Amino acid sequence: GAVVSQHPSRVICKSGTSVKxxxxxxxxxxxxxxxxxxxxxxxxxLMATSNEGSKATYEQGVEKDKFLINHASLTLxxxxxxxxxxxxxxxxxxxxxxxxxxxQYFGPxxxxxxx
Amino acid sequence: AQKITQTxxxxxxxxxxxxxxxxxxxxxxxxxxxxxxxxxxSGEMIFLIYQxxxxxxxxxxxxxxxxxxxxxxxxxxxxxxxxxxxxxxxxCAMREGWGFGNVLHxxxxxxxxxxx
Numbered sequence: 001g002a003v004v005s006q007h008p009s010r011v012i013c014k015s016g017t018s019v020k021x022x023x024x025x026x027x028x029x030x031x032x033x034x035x036x037x038x039x040x041x042x043x044x045x046l047m048a049t050s051n052e053g054s055k056a057t058y059e060q061g062v063e064k065d066k067f068l069i070n071h072a073s074l075t076l077x078x079x080x081x082x083x084x085x086x087x088x089x090x091x092x093x094x095x096x097x098x099x100x101x102x103x104q105y106f107g108p109x110x111x112x113x114x115x
Numbered sequence: 116a117q118k119i120t121q122t123x124x125x126x127x128x129x130x131x132x133x134x135x136x137x138x139x140x141x142x143x144x145x146x147x148x149x150x151x152x153x154x155x156x157s158g159e160m161i162f163l164i165y166q167x168x169x170x171x172x173x174x175x176x177x178x179x180x181x182x183x184x185x186x187x188x189x190x191x192x193x194x195x196x197x198x199x200x201x202x203x204x205x206x207c208a209m210r211e212g213w214g215f216g217n218v219l220h221x222x223x224x225x226x227x228x229x230x231x
Contacts, residue, residue, distance in 0.1 A: 031215060031216070032215055032216040034218065034219065036221075038158075041204075041224075041226070042223070042224075043206065043221050043222060043223045043224055044160075044206070044221045046218055046220075049216065049218065051216065091158055093158070093160065095160075095219065097215050097217075101148065101210075101213045101214075101215065102148055102165045102167060103162075103165075104150060104162070104208075104210065104219050105162065106152070106159065106160035106162075108157075108158070108159045109158040109159060109160075111158065
């Protein structure tokens with residue numbers, strides 16, 4: 001069964017609204033979660049590393065005020081796309097390492113469309 | 116420099132035949148893990164197989180096997196007896212070190228289409 005859940009799976013929103021995406025670990029505690037963004041037919045681009053109880057580490061070029069990450073507990077990390085614009089339309093996917101370092105799981109992803 | 120290189124953007128394979136997906140990696144770490152994922156059109160990333168840098172045997176999982184050539188820094192995925200359901204995007208990925216906070220770097224992917 002799934003070990004990582006992500007909600008919602010699909011969002012269509014108007015430009016200017018904020019969208020929150022939740023990523024939950026169902027089977028283990030994760031001190032670190034990763035947020036990726038994927039454009040159609042492209043690779044996964046790491047946006048940020050989310051650490052429980054501390055500030056996220058953002059990759060170069062990713063606006064931290066635009067993409068707010070909160071890792072409130074060992075099983076939940078949220079990504080909020082603030083004041084979304086059409087160029088933020090993308091597939092957002094979270095990931096975390098499992099109980100062992102040879103396990104890395106991805107959430108099912110969230111497809112965001114901003115009109 | 117790219118940490119993971121997948122040189123085949125797309126491939127066609129006949130059903131029931133085997134297919135090899137190329138992957139080379141770049142790292143100066145001695146400890147690392149290599150992963151392959153399948154991404155169907157639904158978007159979910161499905162874990163297929165893992166190879167640790169110290170594993171002497173090539174990893175196998177059912178119809179998937181990883182051809183690990185450490186000196187050449189290659190980790191090709193072999194899918195035997197292809198099925199129509201294998202049509203998907205395939206990503207090779209690497210994580211350096213054994214830390215739980217270490218980043219997984221993904222390649223650009225290979226689109227596989229299995230023909231009946």
